[in-house]
Amino acid sequence: MNGKSVAIVGASGAVGQDFLAVIAARELRPKSLRLLASPRSAGRRIVFRGESLPVESLGPESFRGIDVALFSAGASVSREHASRAVAAGAVVVDNSSAFRMDPQVPLVVPEVNPQVIREHRGIIANPNCSTILLVLALWPLHRAAGLKSVVVSTYQAASGAGQQAMLELRDTTAAALRGERIHPRILPQTLAFNLFPQVDVFQPDGYTKEEDKMQFETRKILGLPDLPVDATCVRVPVERCHSESVAVQLDRALSVAAARELFADAPGLELCDDPAQKKYPMPLSMAGRDPVAIGRIREGRVFAPGLTFWLSGDQLRKGAALNAVQIAELL
Numbered sequence: 033m034n035g036k037s038v039a040i041v042g043a044s045g046a047v048g049q050d051f052l053a054v055i056a057a058r059e060l061r062p063k064s065l066r067l068l069a070s071p072r073s074a075g076r077r078i079v080f081r082g083e084s085l086p087v088e089s090l091g092p093e094s095f096r097g098i099d100v101a102l103f104s105a106g107a108s109v110s111r112e113h114a115s116r117a118v119a120a121g122a123v124v125v126d127n128s129s130a131f132r133m134d135p136q137v138p139l140v141v142p143e144v145n146p147q148v149i150r151e152h153r154g155i156i157a158n159p160n161c162s163t164i165l166l167v168l169a170l171w172p173l174h175r176a177a178g179l180k181s182v183v184v185s186t187y188q189a190a191s192g193a194g195q196q197a198m199l200e201l202r203d204t205t206a207a208a209l210r211g212e213r214i215h216p217r218i219l220p221q222t223l224a225f226n227l228f229p230q231v232d233v234f235q236p237d238g239y240t241k242e243e244d245k246m247q248f249e250t251r252k253i254l255g256l257p258d259l260p261v262d263a264t265c266v267r268v269p270v271e272r273c274h275s276e277s278v279a280v281q282l283d284r285a286l287s288v289a290a291a292r293e294l295f296a297d298a299p300g301l302e303l304c305d306d307p308a309q310k311k312y313p314m315p316l317s318m319a320g321r322d323p324v325a326i327g328r329i330r331e332g333r334v335f336a337p338g339l340t341f342w343l344s345g346d347q348l349r350k351g352a353a354l355n356a357v358q359i360a361e362l363l
C-alpha cells in the first residue's frame with residue numbers, strides 16, 4: 033500500500049480503527065488516506081500518526097483518485113458502493129459478507145490461498161473472522177494428513193458484533209455489578225455474566241448464518257467443496273479475540289508431536305501448548321496481536337485418526353483488518 037491512495041470505508045468502526053492500527057504497526061506509507069463513514073461521523077476527526085484526519089460521509093464521489101479501498105461498513109454498504117469504487121479505478125478489499133460466496137470473487141487468507149488473488153476483477157473478499165482463524169490451523173493439517181471433517185465450537189468476543197456491542201458489554205457489566213436491570217440494545221441477549229449460542233440469525237435448518245459462513249467459506253478457501261464443517265457459534269463476555277475448540281478427522285494418522293511441529297512452522301500461527309505450565313491460548317494474551325495462538329493439542333477421542341485442539345486470536349486483527357491489509361500488500 034506504500035505510495036497508494038487508500039480509502040477506509042467504516043473508518044470510525046471497530047475494524048476501521050484496527051485498519052489504522054495495522055497500517056501504523058506495519059509502517060506502511062500510503063500516499064493519502066481517506067477516512068469514510070456514515071453521515072453520523074462526518075466532521076469527526078481521527079488522529080493518525082500525529083495528524084488529525086477528517087472523517088467524510090461516504091458518497092458517490094468518495095473514490096475519485098483512490099487506488100485501494102478497504103471496506104468494513106457492513107454488507108449493504110459494500111453492495112451499494114464497492115462497484116462504484118471499482119468503476120473509479122480502485123481495488124476493493126471487502127470485510128463484509130456481501131461477495132464472499134460469489135464464484136467470481138476471490139476469498140483470501142494470504143497464508144492459505146494467496147494464488148487466487150490473481151483472479152480478481154476489482155473486488156477481493158476478506159473471509160468471516162472465525163473462519164480466518166480456523167483455516168490457518170486447518171491448512172497445514174490438510175496438507176500433511178488430509179482433512180475429512182471438522183467439528184468446531186466458537187467462543188466469540190463482543191467486539192465481533194462491532195464497537196457498540198463492545199460498549200454494551202462494558203455498560204451492562206457495570207450495571208449488573210450495581211444490581212441494576214439490564215436491557216441489551218445491540219446484542220440479542222444480555223452478555224454480562226452470561227453467554228449465548230447465537231451469532232447472526234437462525235436459518236431454517238437450525239444452524240445460524242455465522243455457522244453457515246464457517247462451513248461454506250472454509251470449503252471455498254481450502255478448495256474442498258464437500259468438506260463437512262459442523263460449527264456451533266457462541267458469544268461470550270470477552271471484549272476482543274475469538275477462541276475455538278476444534279476436532280478434526282484426518283485421512284492419515286498424524287501424531288500430536290508432528291502436529292505441534294506443523295503448527296510451530298505454519299505462517300500466522302503461534303504454538304502455545306504447555307498445559308503443565310498453564311500455557312495455552314487465551315483472549316487476554318492475544319488481544320492486539322497478529323498471530324493466532326494454538327494449543328491443547330491432543331489425539332482425538334471421537335475421530336480416528338483425528339486431533340482435537342484449541343485456538344485463540346484477535347478477530348479484529350487477523351480476523352479482519354490485518355488479513356485485509358495483507359491482501360492489499362500482496363496486490
Ligand SMILES: NC(=O)c1ccc[n+]([C@@H]2O[C@H](COP(=O)([O-])OP(=O)(O)OC[C@H]3O[C@@H](n4cnc5c(N)ncnc54)[C@H](OP(=O)(O)O)[C@@H]3O)[C@@H](O)[C@H]2O)c1
Pocket residue numbers: 041042043044045046047048068069070071072073074090103104105106107109127128129160161191192193194195196347348351352
Ligand atoms: N468486528 C469484527 O470482529 C469483524 C470481523 C470481520 C469482519 N467484520 C465486518 O466488518 C464490517 C464492520 O464491522 P465493525 O465491527 O467494524 O462494525 P462497527 O464497529 O459497527 O462499525 C461500522 C462502521 O461502518 C460505518 N457505517 C455504517 N453504516 C454506514 C453507511 N450507511 N455508510 C457509510 N458508513 C457506514 C460506521 O460509521 P458510523 O460510525 O458513522 O456509524 C462505522 O464506521 C461488518 O461488515 C462486519 O461484518 C467485523
